[in-house]
Amino acid sequence: MSDSPASSAPGTPPDASPPLVGVVLVSHSAAVARAVAELAANLTGGAGDVPVAPAGGGPDGGLGTSSDLIASAARSVDRGVGVAVLADLGSAVLTVKALLADDELPSGSRLVDAPFLEGAVAAVVSASAGADIDAVAAAAGEAYDYRKV
């Protein structure tokens, strides 16, 4: 997804667009991270470059968290204007925090406080529309307010 070709939507100038904020989705499950990234990317309404990368599963490929996957996912979506990282639970959150504390993610990366799926959709949609990192983080965090009943 992060490396999908930039197929510009009709009427959008292809090379005048500024760099986009990246989004990294960290889940205990590789399948969850991948599927949520796909879902979010598909909801961007045909925006061209969708800078989202999944980082799911542990170091052994099973359920868990891999700091190496997180770091490489963040590098893959880093366009120099910030990377919003969303995490699901426990070790995913703590590993991102530990990496940030030691400057092991690209400059401008931050852990975004948001529900995982709804926040991912909001983050990816706003990022692909050109929102800056503060706006992406705010959009993801506002997903906490989407009541369902």
Add this chain to the structure above:
Amino acid sequence: MNALPPDGSPIDAAFVRRWLEAATAAIDREAAALTELDSPIGDADHGTNMRRGFTAARTAVEQEPPDTPGAVLVAVGRQLISSVGGASGPLYGTLLRRAGKQLGDEPEVSAAQLRDALRAGVDGVGQLGGAAAGDKTMLDALLPALEALSGALDAGGGTAEALAAAAAAADEGARATTPLRARKGRASYLGERSIGHQDPGATSAALLITAFADTAREAGA
């Protein structure tokens, strides 16, 4: 700050490497028991995760042995963060990296310096995980261990004696988590059903402190 403990061999890179050997052996020996403790209240992977992390750390340190105690701790912490795969990775990783950074690049440190470094590391664990004493986490072993270590050193005890006191306090602290209700991590979802089980993280923390005590005793420190 005296670089040498008052009564014996220094805490140098070799000492911390021997601790890593002892810790890895203890985790390996107790992996099944740790996973069993993690079954009723966690996701039944603590022993497996810790074994993977410490095995990776030992391999990394063997391949490129750092030459100061601080650098060994930083290297182990880094490996734990990248290899454990569960919450104990970033937590223990932060503990050891903070402690290692606090020791700086001195080739030998005193027991008091080690205590101060461990205190900085344990503070880092509290900041990262947001847990406090009594939340049924590794801190329930680490905090009493620090207190006992400090008390013994302040009373003039030697390195081995003080670390033995820390190990006893860590073990007691781990056992004392059994009646507690978990307030952090997956176990906290279980509410009252987390009561009656010893916390796996506190248990592994006690193993790591005990490995320090064993290393010091064998060194005659």
